[in-house]
Amino acid sequence: MTAQADCRRWADLTDAHALGTALGPRDAAFVSRHARECALCGREASLYAELERWDEKEESAPPNKKPAVAPVVESRRGTYARGAALALAGIAAGVLVWLGARTRETVTAPTAEDPGRVRVVAASGEGVGVLAASRDDVPDGAVISVPTGRLCVRFDEDATACFGDRASARIHGADRNARRIELLDGSVAVDVVPQKRRPFQVVTPRGTVDVVGTVFTVHTNGDVASVAVSHGIVRATGSDHRTVEVSGGRWFDFGSDQTRTYGTSEHDLDRRLLEGAQLWESGPQSAMFIPVAPFICEVEVDGVGVGPAPLWLRVPPGKRNVSLASGAIGCAPQPQEKDIAANSEWTISWAAPKSAPPATTSAPAPSASSAADAAGLLREAQAMRTAGRDDEARRLYQEITIRHPSSAEAQAVRISLGQLDLAAGQAARALKSFDAYLATGGALAQEAHLGRIAALRSHGRNRDELAAIDTFLAAYPGSLHADGLKTRRAEIAAP
Structure with missing residues (x-):
């Protein structure tokens, strides 16, 4: 078994255990041994141990002695590896690229008394029009609709949700212990950092998805709903009150009796919703706006594809490199670079090339x-x-x-x-x-x-x-x- 396969097995087992599933002796021994042998998974194991110690400390303290300092949790920051796998959103040929491509940093979670915060972090297509009404915080209970394009929101510092074409949803993020998305129509791809004490839900007309910490997509269309899991485990509870645990690489249709394989083509379509997610980390944020680019040309920020224009997204301040992906005919990179100050916005445009793309040997030169x-x-x-x-x-x-x-x-x-x-x-x-x-x-x-x-x-x-x-x-x-x-x-x- 490869190192990546070991990491995937370890992640699935620890997520199952977090949901209350008892591990057998062989699985328990593997989880313990792998956490010692793998530095990355070992750090994640330390996270869970710290959360459990915090729970025990908080529950055992007298009411007037409850700790006032927020616990320390880990926030994932993506580092996208470009190469044969091209791990956009970490779910190319299996979700394990996600584990291998991420670095981690420690942040301090706000106290439970602080209200949660939801911000728009990216918009494209007609999602840019939605942005105009929610450039700052998204009000609790607000309904967002995206006819075409994409709109991504960030819940506090540990969950990102990206909505695609036709998506309509109600956002609830003010209560940190009851964060949820009511998906009315369309699709949403979600990346949630594992945190036992801060649940996250996606509610559809056919059922509810409860999250421990994972990358997954929920689709709904009328009275049909499904969940596809890229990494980790979610708990899907249908309107018939039956609950199914859906693990990484599996797809579940509410109302069915079993899960099925999450197909590669489905993966590829869903992962595009989360493109650029690693740019929306904690700390100061700036923004860039690209109103137009040559048709079909994809935009890249620091080598990471973020979709076609029109496009608006939050990025960390500092030196940012923006270019056009060269995969489509007529799309020359045309890189631009700027040192963006904190809390500022950079508007970018590309001029049409002075000459046409070179003709192939068989094409006649235009008169x-x-x-x-x-x-x-x-x-x-x-x-x-x-x-x-x-x-x-x-x-x-x-x-x-x-x-x-x-x-x-x-x-x-x-x-x-x-x-x-x-x-x-x-x-x-x-x-x-x-x-x-x-x-x-x-x-x-x-x-x-x-x-x-x-x-x-x-x-x-x-x-x-x-x-x-x-x-x-x-x-x-x-x-x-x-x-x-x-x-x-x-x-x-x-x-």
């Missing part, structure tokens, strides 16, 4: 007349696509978005890019294109909705596909596609 405007480039791209030269067409489409980002052509080619990516099996990238079009709107909205449905189906996201179909049927009840989509909807909804 001087056609390259001068977006319409000419679009005609070039359409000619390439008609000729079956999809790579050249894609390059020209993306050139339009870079050189003429505000043009009508740039908006329209997002549909074309999505269709090309869908045909190439790049469902996640296609979904970005269709969502980007719908975020702005236009005459091709129906095509964008249909493309979005196809991308979700290709990705196996049945619940999201079902919601997308409902959105389409509500908006276009007389569409020629309506009957076919109703049939597909019945297939998905069938038990």
